[in-house]
Amino acid sequence: MGRGRGGKSRTQRKHFQQNRENVWKPPRPESLPSPTNLFDIQNADFDHYYKDQNIVSPEEWDSFMQLLRTPLPAAFRINSSSLFHADIRSQLENDFAPDLQSMVDEGDEEDAIKPLPWYPDNFAWHSNFSRMQLRKNQALKRFHEFLKLENEIGNITRQEAVSMVPPLFLDVQSNHIVLDMCAAPGSKTFQLLEILHRSTKAGSLPGGMVIANDLDVQRCNLLIHQIKRMCTANLIVTNHEAQHFPTCYLKTDCDIMGPDQRTSQLLFDRVLCDVPCSGDGTLRKAPDLWRRWNTGTGNGLHNLQISVAMRGLSILKVGGKMVYSTCSMNPIENEAVVAELLRRCEGSVELVDVSSELPQLIRRPGLKRWKVCDKGESLVSCKEVPKVRRSVVLPSMFPNGGSYRDIDCNGNCDVNGHSEDGVETVENPVMHEFAEEVSEFPLERCMRLLPHDQNSGAFFIAVLQKQSPLPAIVVKTRKEVDNQQVESVNRGNEDVQALQINPSEITHEEVCEQDSEDNKNEPNTADSKLSPVIDEESDSKEAQEPRNVDNIANVTPSKRKLQIQGKWRGVDPVVFFKDEAIIKSIRAFYGIDEQFPLDGHLVTRNSDTSNVKRLYYISKSVKNVLELNFSVGQQLKITCVGLKIFERQKSREGRSVECAFRITSEGLPLILPHITKQILSASPIDFKHLLQYKNIKFADFVDAKFGEKAANLMPGCCVVVLGEGNKTAEAFQVNESSIAIVCWKGGASLTVMVTSIECQELLERLLMRPNKVTEKGSSKQEEEPSNNAEDVEQESNGNSQDVEAA
Ligand SMILES: C[S@@+](CC[C@H](N)C(=O)[O-])C[C@H]1O[C@@H](n2cnc3c(N)ncnc32)[C@H](O)[C@@H]1O
Numbered sequence: 001m002g003r004g005r006g007g008k009s010r011t012q013r014k015h016f017q018q019n020r021e022n023v024w025k026p027p028r029p030e031s032l033p034s035p036t037n038l039f040d041i042q043n044a045d046f047d048h049y050y051k052d053q054n055i056v057s058p059e060e061w062d063s064f065m066q067l068l069r070t071p072l073p074a075a076f077r078i079n080s081s082s083l084f085h086a087d088i089r090s091q092l093e094n095d096f097a098p099d100l101q102s103m104v105d106e107g108d109e110e111d112a113i114k115p116l117p118w119y120p121d122n123f124a125w126h127s128n129f130s131r132m133q134l135r136k137n138q139a140l141k142r143f144h145e146f147l148k149l150e151n152e153i154g155n156i157t158r159q160e161a162v163s164m165v166p167p168l169f170l171d172v173q174s175n176h177i178v179l180d181m182c183a184a185p186g187s188k189t190f191q192l193l194e195i196l197h198r199s200t201k202a203g204s205l206p207g208g209m210v211i212a213n214d215l216d217v218q219r220c221n222l223l224i225h226q227i228k229r230m231c232t233a234n235l236i237v238t239n240h241e242a243q244h245f246p247t248c249y250l251k252t253d254c255d256i257m258g259p260d261q262r263t264s265q266l267l268f269d270r271v272l273c274d275v276p277c278s279g280d281g282t283l284r285k286a287p288d289l290w291r292r293w294n295t296g297t298g299n300g301l302h303n304l305q306i307s308v309a310m311r312g313l314s315i316l317k318v319g320g321k322m323v324y325s326t327c328s329m330n331p332i333e334n335e336a337v338v339a340e341l342l343r344r345c346e347g348s349v350e351l352v353d354v355s356s357e358l359p360q361l362i363r364r365p366g367l368k369r370w371k372v373c374d375k376g377e378s379l380v381s382c383k384e385v386p387k388v389r390r391s392v393v394l395p396s397m398f399p400n401g402g403s404y405r406d407i408d409c410n411g412n413c414d415v416n417g418h419s420e421d422g423v424e425t426v427e428n429p430v431m432h433e434f435a436e437e438v439s440e441f442p443l444e445r446c447m448r449l450l451p452h453d454q455n456s457g458a459f460f461i462a463v464l465q466k467q468s469p470l471p472a473i474v475v476k477t478r479k480e481v482d483n484q485q486v487e488s489v490n491r492g493n494e495d496v497q498a499l500q501i502n503p504s505e506i507t508h509e510e511v512c513e514q515d516s517e518d519n520k521n522e523p524n525t526a527d528s529k530l531s532p533v534i535d536e537e538s539d540s541k542e543a544q545e546p547r548n549v550d551n552i553a554n555v556t557p558s559k560r561k562l563q564i565q566g567k568w569r570g571v572d573p574v575v576f577f578k579d580e581a582i583i584k585s586i587r588a589f590y591g592i593d594e595q596f597p598l599d600g601h602l603v604t605r606n607s608d609t610s611n612v613k614r615l616y617y618i619s620k621s622v623k624n625v626l627e628l629n630f631s632v633g634q635q636l637k638i639t640c641v642g643l644k645i646f647e648r649q650k651s652r653e654g655r656s657v658e659c660a661f662r663i664t665s666e667g668l669p670l671i672l673p674h675i676t677k678q679i680l681s682a683s684p685i686d687f688k689h690l691l692q693y694k695n696i697k698f699a700d701f702v703d704a705k706f707g708e709k710a711a712n713l714m715p716g717c718c719v720v721v722l723g724e725g726n727k728t729a730e731a732f733q734v735n736e737s738s739i740a741i742v743c744w745k746g747g748a749s750l751t752v753m754v755t756s757i758e759c760q761e762l763l764e765r766l767l768m769r770p771n772k773v774t775e776k777g778s779s780k781q782e783e784e785p786s787n788n789a790e791d792v793e794q795e796s797n798g799n800s801q802d803v804e805a806a
Helices: 010-018 035-040 044-053 058-068 084-101 133-134 138-153 161-168 187-197 217-227 296-313 334-344 404-409 482-492 495-497 504-517 525-529 531-536 559-566 580-588 618-632 668-674 684-693 704-712 756-768
Strands: 073-078 113-115 124-130 155-157 177-180 211-212 235-239 268-274 316-326 349-351 372-374 378-379 446-449 458-464 602-604 614-617 639-643 643-650 659-665 679-682 695-697 715-721 741-747 747-752
Touching: 035 316, 044 058, 044 741, 073 084, 073 138, 073 161, 073 679, 084 138, 124 133, 124 138, 124 161, 124 668, 133 138, 133 559, 138 155, 138 602, 161 187, 161 268, 161 446, 161 679, 177 187, 187 211, 187 217, 187 268, 187 747, 211 372, 211 618, 211 659, 211 741, 217 235, 235 602, 235 618, 268 296, 268 695, 268 741, 296 316, 296 334, 334 349, 334 458, 531 614, 580 659, 659 741, 679 684, 684 695, 684 741, 684 747, 684 756
Parallel strands: 177 211, 177 268, 211 235, 268 316, 679 715
Antiparallel strands: 073 124, 073 155, 113 124, 235 639, 316 458, 349 458, 372 378, 446 458, 602 614, 614 643, 643 659, 695 747, 715 741, 741 747
8 A cells, every 4th residue: 555655656756747737836926816816815905004004014015915815835733642643743754745845846945845843843744735736736635635534533633833823832731721712613722632631641631621612602513523533531612702701619618729729719720812803814724804804803803802811811820821812913903902901900910921932933023003993094092083983992902002081081072073972073183193102011022923934824922921810890880981891801800700790690691591481391401401410419408509609699699590400501411420330330341440530530411311322531620620610500511521431332133241331432542551351452464454354253363362362252342452563462561552443342253343434544554564564474364354244233323433344
């Protein structure tokens, strides 16, 4: 299966050399779009706005614009948690890089593919082909197929290069509790989890965890799909407005919490605040944005971005770090937001200087001066904003911030000559001469990544560190304060929660009340959503009530009760699985050692615990958060949690098996080192045959001893590990790099329970490791074993991807 360099046929190479269409060329001026296309990829307002903002020097403008109009080269990351990360890196370095380079015109300076110099361990790669080129160019087919397959399997993730940067500045450690506030579709969540798992050994889990949140349920599903490609039990996916991310606070007797703090209040060591933005940094990837671009989009998002980031800072631990990022170049969504955060936090948050980190990443300092554009007018100070535009153009958009109230206190007339009631008065031209404002904050510590610096998209990143609790903010009614700004501060500050009524909670409770009205004729709706943890573990009513009720529940007691009963309609409940008999049978059947805790670490999404189909494994950190969430009345709306590890399975012929639950493919890497029964080591040739033929009779194995051992297993699920070199099914040690598959032991054969695509990938990977599968074991090896997939039936629905052969 010649996948290596030599695998390419001569004809194909010739084809390359002759057919210029197929030769990749770096973008040149003559390859720029024709004038018709150009019409689609320019926008006069864009030019005017960014020239005015001085985001690049006038000398650079043309090269900046030229690159913005050139399709974005594809980039991808090798997933460091993949079993095959080293093989893939070596394949890229030694096979694809030279192979693709040979197709490039002589004299071209750009590498066809190359590792991104600033990304650790050569795990991120830049290709000089756009996604379109990869899809359309026949010569790139092999590389494109490779990217597609590895992406699907989860060995790589296709991701824009600049989008990989924010998690690298977050300084995540394996024990950190991390919040990804606007997480979908999840590329950065994936990175965060990889970093978290970086130094954990096979079979163990890091102490930390990630909560990945997104407002959009469908996008949450994309994220879940992404993350399923990795083996992690340290993730909770939630579905909230990030600016109203719930308070999970359990007031305890010793409220100044010591070591128990983590289980009493959900605060984060790290927060990634990758907010919704106008996205003009992705123009190269999404050229349709050219037509839609206008200054109103950024202006319209500014306040939401502040609210989300303020909420992030308020639930960040003191000493913790938050990265604020956007894929926009607009200072209103970037520096203006960061400046406003610093202003509101009054010294309790520092903008961190990270200029010495990732030195090979080319970045530019944040701006200290910028202008606000409204209705085509360029404004340098909030004093210039006409009253009628004040609900749209906020003081926080300007470098010095300010307040409309202060302006009004100094005279009733705004600079455009509008009187208090909005009637136009005579203009005073002198009043127009406002000096350009310069921010007092060290915004040069922010980072701007621009397309023409390293042939990428654009991104903005700021690293913030919380130095002390945020200042207490006196609650004011809406009418008393300057438009929306103070409202979002009130929403945001966890540190002063006792002072305030959180408007988001009230809104939500109103929704719940509505839900509960809708449900009143449905028996047991509320009960079915009650956590069995509360049912089973808390016999006193007090234990069911969140104890931090002084701030919210006292204000709206009836609504609080509704929240505790039937929350999150439409979302499956999270239920701790406590069926001791089943847990015992699983432990005994697979001989799972005691180092692998099951009690309290298994959850289901089915409140009918007698009919559970799937069991999800959760880390200790996730367990703590779930327990806290139950204690505080299920504030978190959880769409996904844990790692699917066991799935109910029965024999097709109705034969009884001792353990009703099989191990899933995705859960196998975690549990593998802890299994002592139902596990065998196969010789490379038998392992290969299993992947090839999916079902092999015991008598047909090349290694007869292995066949015998397989026949002696208990009927049901089992695990087959690839044995080393010439060693066969004798004693073996599972380690970090063990390759194993889930199988089913039937009456006369073993059946593989792995998807076809995973079988294909495994086979190809093994063939690339020649020692593993080429030794001659016996003359039987070339015979095709009889294929008779018997005796296994997938009982569960929907998620049946594990069973291919059945
Ligand atoms: C820039 S994207 C995030 C990209 C993501 N961090 C990644 O790396 O894959 C912004 C996300 O914010 C979500 N979003 C928009 N408004 C939100 C809000 N108020 N709260 C939470 N998420 C929101 C959108 O659904 C979108 O998925």
